[in-house]
Amino acid sequence: MLCNLTDYESAARRRLPKAVFDVIAGGAGDEVTLARNRAAFADLSLRPRALADVNARQLSSTVLGMPVSMPVMLDPCGYARMAHRDAELAVARAAAQAGTIYALSTISSVPLEIVAGATDAPKWFQLYPPADRDECSRLIERAQVAGFRALCVTIDGALAGLRERDKRNRLTVPLKLGPRLLLEGASRPRWAVDFLRGGAGRGDQGFGAMARPQLLRNAGAAIAATARAITAEEIEFIRQRWRGPLIVKGLQRGDECELLLSLGIDGIVVSNHGGRQLDGVRASIETLPEVVEAVAGRAEVFLDGGVRRGTDVFKALALGARAVLVGRPYLYGLAVAGEDGVRQVLEMLRFELDQTMALAGCARISDIDHSHVEVQRTGQAKPGASAADPTPRSRDRHHGLESV
Numbered sequence: 301m302l303c304n305l306t307d308y309e310s311a312a313r314r315r316l317p318k319a320v321f322d323v324i325a326g327g328a329g330d331e332v333t334l335a336r337n338r339a340a341f342a343d344l345s346l347r348p349r350a351l352a353d354v355n356a357r358q359l360s361s362t363v364l365g366m367p368v369s370m371p372v373m374l375d376p377c378g379y380a381r382m383a384h385r386d387a388e389l390a391v392a393r394a395a396a397q398a399g400t401i402y403a404l405s406t407i408s409s410v411p412l413e414i415v416a417g418a419t420d421a422p423k424w425f426q427l428y429p430p431a432d433r434d435e436c437s438r439l440i441e442r443a444q445v446a447g448f449r450a451l452c453v454t455i456d457g458a459l460a461g462l463r464e465r466d467k468r469n470r471l472t473v474p475l476k477l478g479p480r481l482l483l484e485g486a487s488r489p490r491w492a493v494d495f496l497r498g499g500a501g502r503g504d505q506g507f508g509a510m511a512r513p514q515l516l517r518n519a520g521a522a523i524a525a526t527a528r529a530i531t532a533e534e535i536e537f538i539r540q541r542w543r544g545p546l547i548v549k550g551l552q553r554g555d556e557c558e559l560l561l562s563l564g565i566d567g568i569v570v571s572n573h574g575g576r577q578l579d580g581v582r583a584s585i586e587t588l589p590e591v592v593e594a595v596a597g598r599a600e601v602f603l604d605g606g607v608r609r610g611t612d613v614f615k616a617l618a619l620g621a622r623a624v625l626v627g628r629p630y631l632y633g634l635a636v637a638g639e640d641g642v643r644q645v646l647e648m649l650r651f652e653l654d655q656t657m658a659l660a661g662c663a664r665i666s667d668i669d670h671s672h673v674e675v676q677r678t679g680q681a682k683p684g685a686s687a688a689d690p691t692p693r694s695r696d697r698h699h700g701l702e703s704v
Contacts, residue, residue: 302636305608305629308645312383312632315491317484319469320382324631327575328461333583334575337606340583344615345674349661357657358664359650360399363623364450364545364567364600366422369399371665372613372649374642375574375604375627376426376452376549378407383635385498388415390634394642396421398650403452403625406439416446424450426549428457429534440541451542452569456550458529461577491635532559539564547602552581554590560599567600567622574605574627585616592620610652614660618672 302308313321327334359370374395381387387409395402396419403424404415412425425443430436443451470480485492539546547567548560560568570588572581584605592601603616604625616624626649633641662668 302644305632305645305648308629308632308636308641312635315488316383316635317481317488317491319466319471319481319484320491322465322469323379323382323463323471324628324635326463326465327579328463328577329579331575331579333572333579333581336583337572337575337585338608340585341606341609341612341615343676344585344619345676346611346614346656346660347672347674348659349672352661352663352667354658354661354663356663357654359654359657361623361665363401363602364547366401366449367399368401368623370650370653371617371621371623372607372646372653373400373602373623373625374402374630374646375625376403376405376424376454377627377631378405379409380631380634381409381498382495383631384638384641385494386634386638387498389418390639391630391642392418392421392423394630394639394646395419395423397643398646400646401449404448412443412448413446416448422449424448424452424547426452426454427538428454429530429538431528433537436538437541440538444543448544450545450547450567451538452547452549452567453530453535453538454549454573455530455535456552456571456573456577461573462579463576532563535560535563535565549604550577551591552584552587554587554594557591557594561595565599567602568595569602569604569625570621571604571625585612585619588616588619588621607649610649610654610656613649613653614656614662614668615673617665617668618670620670 302311309325312324316324361368361371363371363373374391380391384390388404389410392402392404392415399421401422401424403426404412405426406428408415416423425448427439427443430439440451485495535548545566546564547569548565549569550571550573551557551560551568552570552572557568568591570584570591572578572584584603588601588603595601600622601620602623602625603621604627607613607616607624607626608629613624629645630642633645635641637644657663657668660668660672662672
């Protein structure tokens with residue numbers, strides 16, 4: 301029986317070839333940040349309130365003016381086709397059923413227009429800006445015409461991270477059935493049949509448009525179209541062309557918020573790319589209070605990295621996040637049971653968040669505030685304080701604006 305998201309990860313490990321599982325589960329370098337993203341949540345203790353009427357709970361919220369049934373969204377993850385033949389289409393349908401938002405990656409197995417048309421639910425499009433300005437403008441316009449409600453620009457991809465698992469596995473992009481993968485596929489017949497039934501699964505943007513697979517160890521050639529530094533000038537260029545909410549993903553410092561706000565962004569995703577880019581950086585949840593303080597309600601702040609439980613969602617909300625995004629968990633669900641697996645992962649998070657709210661004395665999302673968490677690492681933190689921000693603050697300061 302699959303009782304939690306860790307069970308789904310274990311089930312995905314059993315179903316997928318090692319090379320495919322590793323590209324989903326792995327991180328950069330020694331994977332210190334990958335582990336820290338999880339460990340940092342354990343450093344936060346919950347402080348429940350008693351005597352609250354929690355007989356009925358309300359998990360719904362809004363994200364940049366878009367209604368969501370719960371403050372949990374789906375991160376952009378490239379090449380979902382490796383996990384299941386229905387790929388991004390299954391993810392989009394599951395998100396719509398759950399009443400939440402899916403951010404489609406530029407590095408998609410399916411053209412963005414097809415994913416956009418799969419459901420009427422609001423979606424974001426994640427952009428790795430092409431170096432060519434005309435090409436960038438065309439991609440932005442495609443996303444606009446297709447009906448994506450917000451644009452999410454990833455800003456932490458100057459180079460590909462040191463993905464040593466992928467190098468050892470000689471993983472190719474897009475996935476190619478070479479001798480090693482054929483051998484592993486023979487021991488994973490369900491995955492092999494699913495992969496062959498689905499075809500190559502290449503999209504027509506990002507890496508999916510490449511004519512031939514490229515070895516990830518030759519990263520410079522393989523990711524030239526997407527891996528590069530993003531400057532303030534480029535964010536300004538994108539802001540001028542995108543007619544809708546603009547989000548940046550990959551911020552890890554509070555002192556850069558003023559510049560981003562001056563460029564007209566509406567949302568910030570505090571993220572270290574799931575520990576897949578620069579190893580040795582802080583966990584996202586450790587950086588969150590610093591960014592929330594710097595933004596001071598002028599944009600919505602989101603978090604990804606290490607969320608595996610409803611208690612993790614609750615802790616992120618208590619520290620000022622408007623919502624969280626999850627990536628690996630839904631890919632594990634996709635690998636195990638396709639669209640149903642993604643939906644089940646979301647329902648697990650919904651159930652756990654609802655239970656946490658009831659036991660913590662919160663009937664509504666707006667009841668969750670900074671006083672509900674306490675940092676335990678130093679043994680000296682005051683109730684409601686975080687290591688980065690020792691002063692408790694009201695939730696209104698963090699969540700006063702739907703958009704700017």
